Amino acid sequence: RKEVEQDPGPFNVPEGATVAFNCTYSNSASQSFFWYRQDCRKEPKLLMSVYSSGNEDGRFTAQLNRASQYISLLIRDSKLSDSATYLCVVNTGAGRRALTFGSGTRLQVQP
């Protein structure tokens, strides 16, 4: 079983739609969680951290459910520029590997 699992998609949604991605992780000792965004053939970049109480950044909302070991990302009012692959990332603790990446969920927002 992969340490971090995501639905690869693609999710094809019209502009203005709300779309949600889920991600599950297997290590219950995981300490911190992130969503990264990766545009085609480009490097991943941090989109937002995921806090236990849930957090929002503009049109993006991230939530964490430790009991069920899953993380979600909600994008409201999708824009064409949101088209990208979204990587779920988990930090299992201090030092060593630092981050474990999911293989990503691809989003295509259509006009």
Add this chain to the structure above:
Amino acid sequence: EAQVTQNPRYLITVTGKKLTVTCSQNMNHEYMSWYRQDPGLGLRQIYYSMNVEVTDKGDVPEGYKVSRKEKRNFPLILESPSPNQTSLYFCASSLLASGGARSGEQFFGPGTRLTVL
């Protein structure tokens, strides 16, 4: 400008010909790491370094070497490349911190697309 740079960006080579991919960061980060990215497999860590002269294996270290003689540089060495090392490679760096919601933010280089024939 704070950044991670990698060179070369694109490389086509032949089996067995030693190569080095350079990585440099100007953010004074302690932690540096190499990943490879393959379709359907996501980013997999090859090697990482927590500081100068401190390196360790990640998930897929076979066929690779690294060194960390200076804080800013972390080259990836393929002594005898093989076709299964054809991939997109990313170098990343971050501050080394334990715990905390922001401790895992990593800054990535632009990637090196390697093809081994």
